[in-house]
Amino acid sequence: MYKMKRLHIYSILVVAFLIHMTVLNYIEIAGAKPDLILMCVIFFAIFLGPAIGFETGLVAGLAQDLLTFDYFWVNTFILASAGLAAAIVSDNLFRESRATQFLLVFLSVCLSSSLHFFIFSAVSKNSNFNFYGFFLNSVIPTAIYTTAVSIPVFIRFIDMFKLREQDEFL
């Protein structure tokens, strides 16, 4: 397992929050914008393990719940679960493979958005939402966009924090 300073982890999350709250709308494509916070949580989960994945998901979700107009526990629950699940899944896969990383980002966006939809529909008792339309028009474009953004971002993070496999295991 790799190591990163908590200061670096939370600095990245703070920057992701700031971008989300200020300029992200200007890079919207066909109504979709990348989910940078989830992308960062998945990155930490893949490289730093289940404990950090869960912790960063929990903190980011809690911050999102505090800053958004949504049911209070929903984002905390979804991001913490996504962080934990991504870390557990990546433990059984070759985490250094780019394909694994991007597949995990794509699936995490799809699953977390779908979960959010079902929780919101159940809690608000709103029957006017169409899951198929939401999945096709919102979830898939967001997942593709987030995955596309994660390609250069992950490469940069790996280089920046030297998260490469050491020679000792060879």
Next chain:
Amino acid sequence: MHNRKSHILKVAAIIILLFVVFINSKSLNNPIRLKLLDSSGILLEPFKAVADFIHAITPYSSLQKENELLRNRINLLSRKLEEAKGIYIENQRLKVILDFKKSISYTVVPSQVIGRDPSNWSNTLIIDKGSINGVEQNKAVISPRGVVGRVVEVGRYSSRILLITDPSSKVGVLVQRNRQGGILVGMPDGKCKMIYIALDSDVMPGDKVITAGSGAVFPKDLLVGQVAQVGKEPGLLYKYAIVKTAEDLSRLEEVLCTK
């Protein structure tokens, strides 16, 4: 020996002198002179290029400095031009807001959008005006183009606006053409849907949707958007219409909070 040499030199000098006089004579149009002219031209041409080059590079260092100076000035002017363009666009926007403010009967607080929701699910804005500026909770937020949303949280110096595209938002609306009523709800994909439209209603794409003014939040007859698509959910006793908002809510920079 010495005399002989001096004689030869004298004779040679005389011959050269005669030759020079001969070829310089304007009245004589001799072929030797023309040949010499041609050959000197060929010989001089490369020297001319070298002379030109030397002439060109002599003030090089001063030209370089001047070039750098001019480049810096161009950069400065380009930056100023961009700033001026931004100010011009902002000025146009504020002018529209000012004209709109004069044309409406209720009091509004012009505010600037300073932040957005950090999650992809909710659609809210943070504005730079709060209770100290007279912003009140559950009041409509509009723009010159149409309805934006309502105030849901009011701080002392900033407030949160729930956009009409948020899944928690509900607004009573009418189709302007036939006064058909309905409820406008936000969708998780950032669109708006008008629900509870009677089955026999002839709502069609292109119809304008306005506020009904039935609640205490939104004033009557404010433009919300245009019907983009009409449909019927299976198993439900009413039609729905997808509404394209009049204002581009993802690019909003200034809004007006009603009082």
